[in-house]
Amino acid sequence: MATRPAPAVSVIVPTYNRPGHLRECLRALAAQTYPDFEVIVVNDAGAPVEEVVAGFPRLRITLINQPANRGHVAARNRGLDAARGTYIAFCDDDDLWLPGHLAGLVAAVEAGADLAYSDAEVVVFAQTPAGRMPRRREVFAFDFDPDLLRRWNFIPPSTVLYRRDLHRRLGPLDEAMADYWDWDWWLRVAPGHRVERVPVASVLIAVDAGGGNASAVPERMAPNLARLVAKHRLGPLPTSNFLRMLSEPELQPYRRPSRVVWDGRMPVG
16 A cells, blocks of 8 residues: 655644544644645543544544653654654644644745744633633734743744754753743754744634633743753743733733734634
């Protein structure tokens, strides 16, 4: 049997016990205007998701079931091991891509960027009998600034696409950095590489109105923040999350306008 050609993009979706969110996520991926991608769903020893995955036969999905719960960073690394694409993207299972998201990022990396990220909307969702419904939404948009990156993580992981060969030079994601793996990776990539922003809010970053997100109480992540500070020799850093950053006085001068493309309707796709 012939091996399928390698896709341009590998989209890695770690998931754990959120089959409803995963279904919404895959529906949004299926609506992408850019066609040449595979999806690698890594179930971190949670409830079975085979039925969810089977509902999207037009997506090129590889399902990996972790034998034990090792955390979402290990799940991402497992996805990286299986990835065949030239480029890597992550989408958290509760976040949502709008249809043109992948096309915009691929255009940026094909124009010379090593890593590209889009703007986003941070959306506070409430769970209703009809599914998740938006209760608040706000644009999250910052130009790339390497000095600012040493104080604030202004790049949500679900907004990013980068060249897979960066891992050959820089190694895998740091599994000891459970809460700040993404910030750690951006700090490792930024020196000596071209990073570009795509000024379109093409990702919905989900915040649970009930506080169910892992980052809902960022003070719990303080030990990992201390690890990040020591690893990269950063100065004192505040604990925060993407929602809180929108009201942070220090960041207001750095916020930028963005093209908003979401019509506010759910589900996406």
